[in-house]
Amino acid sequence: MFDKILIANRGEIACRVIKTARRMGIKTVAVYSDADRDALHVRMADEAVHIGPPPANQSYIVIEKVMEAIRQSGAQAVHPGYGFLSENPKFAEALEAADVAFIGPPKGAIEAMGDKITSKKIAAEAGVSTVPGHMGLIADADEALKISEEIGFPVMLKASAGGGGKGMRIAWSADEVREGFQASKNEAASSFGDDRMFIEKFVTQPRHIEIQVLCDQHGNGVYLGERECSIQRRNQKVVEEAPSPFLDEATRRAMGEQALALAHAVGYASAGTVEFIVDGERNFYFLEMNTRLQVEHPVTELITGVDLVEQMIRVANGERLALTQDDIKLDGWAMESRLYAEDPYRGFLPSIGRLTRYRPPEEVSGPERVVRNDTGVFEGGEISMFYDPMIAKLCTWAPDRGTAIAAMRDALDGFEVEGIGHNLPFLSAVMDHPKFVAGEMTTAFIAEEFPDGFQGVSLPEDHLRRIAAACAAMHRVAEIRRTRVSGRMDNHERKVGADWIVTLNGLRFETRIAADRGGADVTIGEETLRVESDWTPGDQLARVSVGGEVVVLKVGKITQGFRIRTRGADMRVHVRTPRQAELAALMPEKQAADTSKLLLCPMPGLIVRVDVAEGDEVQEGQALAVVEAMKMENILRAERKGVVAKVNAGPGDSLAVDDVILEFE
Template identity: 80%
Template sequence: MFKKILIANRGEIACRVIKTARKMGIATVAIHSDADAQALHVQMADEAVHIGPSPANESYIVIDRVMDAIRRTGAEAVHPGYGFLSENPRFAKALEAEGVAFIGPPVGAIEAMGDKITSKKLAQEAGVNTVPGVMGLIEDAEEAVKISGEIGYPVMIKASAGGGGKGMRIAWNDEEAREGFQSSKNEAASSFGDDRIFIEKFVTQPRHIEIQVLCDNHGNGIYLGERECSIQRRNQKVIEEAPSPFLDEETRRAMGEQAVALAHAVGYASAGTVEFIVDGDRNFYFLEMNTRLQVEHPVTELITGVDLVEQMIRVAAGETLALSQGDITLKGWAMESRLYAEDPYRGFLPSIGRLTRYRPPQEIAAGPLLDTAKWQGEAPAGETAVRNDTGVYEGGEISMYYDPMIAKLCTWAADRGAAIEAMRVALDSFEVEGIGHNLPFLSAVMDHPKFVSGDITTAFIAEEYPDGFNGVDLPGDVLRRIAASTAAMHRVAEIRRTRISGRMDNHERHVGEDWVVSLQGESYPVTVSADREGASVRFGDGATLRVASDWTPGDQLARLDVDGRPLVLKVGKITQGFRIRSRGADLKVNIRTPRQAELAALMPEKLAADTSKMLLCPMPGMIVKVNVAEGDEVQEGQALCTVEAMKMENILRAERKATVAKVNAAPGDSLAVDDVIMEFE
């Protein structure tokens, strides 16, 4: 077994690999750029080597710099994680020439299956159903338009070396095909150093289901069930689960056996993933093979008890798989929510900055994996697990140079409903401040009826949130639970406030029982009667809720019991009440005396500033292109400029017909959120 491995990656996946290596008694080496000098993976590793400036194309994906770090530290093997160099055959060849083990598949398998065009041709030759498309490379935008028209819109424009949603665009017409080709080409060159593009038919309303395979160098191969990855935004997975709520055992077996056969056909050895598109009749079509560890691998680990990183290391060391297909049983259900530094209220645009508060929910289960070996038969009801794979910490900074993922929050339970409920509580318990993030959106999905029923496709987000995410309107019963809870909390805060030494001759000022709680446009007159065990909150219609909690003023997380059911609230103090965040909603909760509420109702509302004649920068980033000039008349939907942030190009378009009065930014300018890019007449 190896004595020392280098992790050629950063962030949460580097930390994940370090955890397993530490468990196996293997020393680890981290590499880092300027921006990552204080990163968590650097702190966790036994050694760390600086490899260059902050941009990935000047550090993490520069093979010579990584090879130099290997030589300097004497690492015997390299785990590439995902992204960066994980599917780069030149890197694998460089390691082979150096006599260093690559903790991944053979070079031939990477070349055969890591390239999307080649992999599709091989799949077709093997008799595997594939999505219609043109596998040849596309030279320019006009050829892309011609081919798209021949295939028939909509089409998917994809980077051959792409992954993680980078270099991918859906085009519904000629104009979008032309724009999408150039943006995909630019993103592919920036992210992967390979700008080759191909086009395929975009299958509407598909499910994205993938099979995890594991093979060794001795001819053995198994599959470890499937993952449902249909909840996606801009082709980037947001929520994954295992198993899929859609597959039956027959389809699962057929997909698994086909995936293993394909892996054997290319001499695959290591962990890998075969991705399929599955239609409503459970017909499945080969999409691509990822010759690396997937971002969403934890959900497979949680339902099988198999440490995939450990298996990758053992295979790379020449060991024979200790597992056979008969050893793999799927127990319980696992969910993964990807926490991104993206502001859902601003069209999910990237957010950067310092994490002024980062408090994940407490992990439940020993070690990085849930131990299922002791179970006999079905997973035990009532058992739950929480796992959080992350590469950040409180006080750390989210950089503009890398992927915006902060963490992968996973829950496990005996069945899907229980796993979803565990995720709801875990998301509500996750405290993140200082940047925009998608926690509210993740919570909203967990409560969405279509998701809860399992009736989902890759079009879920586009169909259910066509105008973007604007927060959640909570139902009346939930509002009442929050109203009762905040009324009881307010009473506690008022008592604390009056206990000031020397005031009122050391006697507490009386705190009233009657209050009016206002939230989400509703007002609830309540009476709060407290005792040692909690408080009874009676509403104006006579209904009463019992609230118990150990919350104290100043705590930013309140865990309450409301009529025997748990409720978790993120709490911020505002004048006459609280800012409450729960289940995807961000609420201003005012708690006033009846007289204060009467007067507040007479106050006029403050109007927001008019920015309708300005194009504001929606994210911190750099202007790549300005499409218009002063005096130009623009039409609704016309491209105005392109902003690049976190390796993604974002085209900003006109919302209505207007004339450009002033352009305040030029290509190469770095802008902050809400900087004025241009003004209109």
């Protein structure tokens, strides 16, 4: 077995590989850019080597710099993680020439499957059903439009070397083909150093289901069930689960056997994933093969008990698989929620900055419930604009799907993240959505269920009533603490009354509290709810039993109440005396500033181009500027007709959130 391996990656996947290597008694080497000097993967590894400036194309994907790090450290093998150099055949070739083991598949398999055009041809020859499309490379936007019209809209524009949603666009019209083709080429060149494009028919209302395969260098292979990855946004997965609530055993077997046939056809060895789209009749079509470890691999590990990273290391060491297909049993249900540094209230635009608070839920491993959090960050660390915005992968396991979802709801409510925008509220909203709970989702789920973007969650009135009761009891505890600290306790608790008016989400609850040593009875109208908690003022997380049901609340202090976040909702809860409530009702509401004549930068990023000049008349929907952030190009469009009065930024400018790009008359 290897004594030392280098991880040619960063973030949570580097930390994930380090954990398994440590358990196997293998030393690890991290590589890092200037931006990652203090990163968690650098702290966790046994040693670390600096490889360059922050941009990935000057550090993590420069083969020569990684090879020099291997030489310096004396590593015998390299795990590439995912992204970066993981599916680069030139990197595998360089390792082979240096007599360093690649913890991944052979170069030939990477070349065959890494190019989506070639992979579809091989899949068809191996008897795997494929999606209709243009199998050749496309020279320019004119040719892309001609091909799209022949295939029929909608079409998918895809980077041949792409992955993770980069260089991928759905086009529903000729204009979208022309506009999206160049943007996709630019993203592909920036992310992969390869701007080749191809086009295929976009199958509407599909489910995205993938098969995990594992093969050794001796011709043995197994498939480890499937993962449902249909909850996607901008072609990037957000929530995954295993198994799929849609497949039956016959379809699972057929997909698994086809996936293995494809793997054997290219001499595959290591862990890999064959992705399919599946229609409503359970017909499935080959999409692509990822010749690496997938981001969502933990859900497969949780339902099979197989450590895929360990198996990859053993296969790279020349060992035979110790598993046969009969050994693979699917046990229970697993969920994965990807926590991104993206602000759901601003169209999921990237957010960067310092994690002023980062407290994941406690990890648990038991016979009835598992909570696992794969992460590469820590409290006080910085989220950089240079890399993927994923912060963590929160996973839960339980004996059945409903219980796994319930465990995920609880874990999300208990996940504390402050300092940046993040998608925790959206993830909670997905877990409560009736279609998701019923398992009736497609890849169009987010577009269909949140057509106007995410505006937060409106909780049902019975849930708001429980929150009101909890906040009334918590406010009473805080008032008792305040009077004690101020020294105004002339007559024990005489200053803390029993009657409070709680207002939240436009609702008003009149409450009366009768407290005792064990908690409080909170009466709202005709209903009395027993409230019990060990919350103390200053705690930012509260687990409160209300009427026998536990609610988990993230708590922030505001004047006369709390900022409460729970189950995807973010609300200001005011708890006032009857007289305070009477006076508050007379206060005018503060008006928001008028920004209707400004184009504001919606995220920290780099201006790629500005498409208008002073004096130009613009139309609704017209492209105004392009901002690049976290490896993605974002087109900013006019919300209404207008005339450009002033241009405040140009190509190459680095802007912060809400910096003014354009002013209109």
